Amino acid sequence: MVSPQQIENLQNSFERAVRLGGSPGAVSTSPTQSFMNTLPRRVSMSKQSKALKPFSTGDIKILLLENVNETAINMFKDQGYQVQIYKSSLPEEELIQMIQDVHAIGIRSKTKLTEKVLKHAKNLVAIGCFCIGTNQVDLDYAAKIGVAVFNSPFSNSRSVAELIMAEVVSLARQLGDRSIELHTGTWNKVSARCWEVRGKTLGIIGYGHIGAQLSVLAEAFGMHVLYYDIVTIMALGTAKQVSTLDELLNKADFVTCHVPATPDTKNLLSAPQFAAMKDGSYVLNASRGTVIDIPALVQAIKVGKIAGAALDVYPNEPAKNGAGAYNDELNSWTSELVSLPNVILTPHIGGSTEEAQSAIGIEVGNALSKYINEGTSVGSVNFPEVSLRSLDLDQENTVRVLYIHHNVPGVLKTVTNILSNHNIEKQFSDSTGDIAYLMADISNVNQSDIKDIYDQLHDTEYKISIRLLY
Ligand SMILES: NC(=O)c1ccc[n+]([C@@H]2O[C@H](COP(=O)([O-])OP(=O)(O)OC[C@H]3O[C@@H](n4cnc5c(N)ncnc54)[C@H](O)[C@@H]3O)[C@@H](O)[C@H]2O)c1
Numbered sequence: 370m371v372s373p374q375q376i377e378n379l380q381n382s383f384e385r386a387v388r389l390g391g392s393p394g395a396v397s398t399s400p401t402q403s404f405m406n407t408l409p410r411r412v413s414m415s416k417q418s419k420a421l422k423p424f425s426t427g428d429i430k431i432l433l434l435e436n437v438n439e440t441a442i443n444m445f446k447d448q449g450y451q452v453q454i455y456k457s458s459l460p461e462e463e464l465i466q467m468i469q470d471v472h473a474i475g476i477r478s479k480t481k482l483t484e485k486v487l488k489h490a491k492n493l494v495a496i497g498c499f500c501i502g503t504n505q506v507d508l509d510y511a512a513k514i515g516v517a518v519f520n521s522p523f524s525n526s527r528s529v530a531e532l533i534m535a536e537v538v539s540l541a542r543q544l545g546d547r548s549i550e551l552h553t554g555t556w557n558k559v560s561a562r563c564w565e566v567r568g569k570t571l572g573i574i575g576y577g578h579i580g581a582q583l584s585v586l587a588e589a590f591g592m593h594v595l596y597y598d599i600v601t602i603m604a605l606g607t608a609k610q611v612s613t614l615d616e617l618l619n620k621a622d623f624v625t626c627h628v629p630a631t632p633d634t635k636n637l638l639s640a641p642q643f644a645a646m647k648d649g650s651y652v653l654n655a656s657r658g659t660v661i662d663i664p665a666l667v668q669a670i671k672v673g674k675i676a677g678a679a680l681d682v683y684p685n686e687p688a689k690n691g692a693g694a695y696n697d698e699l700n701s702w703t704s705e706l707v708s709l710p711n712v713i714l715t716p717h718i719g720g721s722t723e724e725a726q727s728a729i730g731i732e733v734g735n736a737l738s739k740y741i742n743e744g745t746s747v748g749s750v751n752f753p754e755v756s757l758r759s760l761d762l763d764q765e766n767t768v769r770v771l772y773i774h775h776n777v778p779g780v781l782k783t784v785t786n787i788l789s790n791h792n793i794e795k796q797f798s799d800s801t802g803d804i805a806y807l808m809a810d811i812s813n814v815n816q817s818d819i820k821d822i823y824d825q826l827h828d829t830e831y832k833i834s835i836r837l838l839y
């Protein structure tokens with residue numbers, strides 16, 4: 370039960386935050402309604418935590434592109450952030466304009482956050498990829514300018530695995546072709562080269578979140594599962610890891626790709642790999658468009674080596690939905706591909722289910738909010754993962770220092786010197802490559818000290834960016 374006194378204490382702490390407003394890098398505000406709604410949960414903890422809610426959240430600008438789910442939109446709006454929403458991605462020039470003054474940007478797989486684009490982001494602290502893949506972001510450059518990138522590593526894995534299973538059955542039964550024929554009035558009741566999947570072998574390239582999930586579903590269909598991965602991974606069920614890609618290609622009836630887009634996976638399946646596959650086998654790709662050499666696949670289908678394919682991803686994909694968007698201008702081989710029999714083409718919908726999108730919205734929305742409000746970088750894909758336990762409610766005049774810097778000797782000594790007039794209650798520092806991130810809670814800080822601390826940290830040689838939260 371929350372006592373009136375407890376609530377009053379909490380409100381007082383926010384009023385104090387409002388009074389501290391105007392310090393560099395952070396201004397304060399009263400708590401938002403959503404935050405107040407969580408009061409009973411927060412204050413019933415045995416040791417009362419002071420949730421940092423340091424900014425004037427009304428000043429935080431978030432740009433959301435590519436139809437990011439409403440779970441995230443609502444979360445940001447509830448916190449009082451200014452949220453700008455677009456259903457599609459933006460052309461580069463427009464993106465450069467829009468990114469200039471936002472504090473966070475949320476994207477999916479289409480928006481390319483290149484060095485050229487990120488150079489124009491003056492206030493950006495975080496990027497949320499509302500998906501699994503992060504190859505659309507220049508992660509190293511983002512880290513170099515102190516921008517943390519978050520994603521949702523497995524919220525849509527099941528959706529992709531289910532789609533692949535559906536496609537395995539559909540390819541085996543030539544379902545796409547039968548459906549198109551009937552839509553145009555042709556009755557074509559055939560069984561030639563239509564198969565059950567029971568007893569057939571599924572070859573999974575990349576046995577991560579999706580590959581492993583798929584393995585379980587395939588075995589439930591009575592399939593044998595082989596997988597190839599660059600690391601040794603424990604098999605689920607009776608699946609077997611093979612030691613070479615060729616072994617998998619030689620033995621599988623269906624080959625499906627679930628690897629990230631990396632230089633090593635570019636054209637992982639090309640003419641030699643199709644040649645190594647069994648006659649009449651099938652190819653599926655719901656990973657990234659660069660993983661399969663599509664012109665080589667077209668050839669392998671034309672000569673009858675490959676009996677069908679299901680593709681969800683392409684080297685170039687349209688920026689938005691619409692008729693005529695998928696054409697030869699986008700990828701020169703489009704007309705040839707669409708004219709082939711038993712080829713299922715989907716518009717990058719592997720992770721597009723209500724369940725997945727809603728879960729991704731919550732996960733990435735939470736990660737961005739925690740990073741903006743508290744500096745917690747846990748889950749970041751390009752940044753040291755740093756977190757400190759919350760401040761206690763009764764910790765007056767405590768400031769959280771977030772200091773991102775180049776990972777060179779002597780920096781911590783300099784920073785500790787600057788903070789040494791105050792009590793460093795706790796601190797945590799970690800580094801990844803050249804980027805290091807220090808989080809420290811310092812107490813006994815008067816309002817008048819804050820600007821001074823900020824200025825001194827700002828003048829340090831190896832700083833990348835600083836935020837002070839209170
Ligand atoms: N179509 C969609 O809508 C959709 C949805 C989600 C994910 N994806 C894509 O699927 C990819 C895989 O997703 P995941 O969640 O399973 O990723 P994951 O990171 O959990 O698993 C990837 C696996 O691939 C392995 N791997 C990496 N390079 C390899 C190589 N050269 N050869 C063999 N194995 C290699 C890794 O060791 C890892 O086990 C993502 O990177 C993303 O690009 C697409």
Ligand SMILES: O=C(O)CC[C@@H](O)C(=O)O
Binds near residue numbers: 479499501502717
């Ligand atoms: O939703 C998207 O745009 C991307 C889905 C998928 O490719 C992912 O990486 O999670």
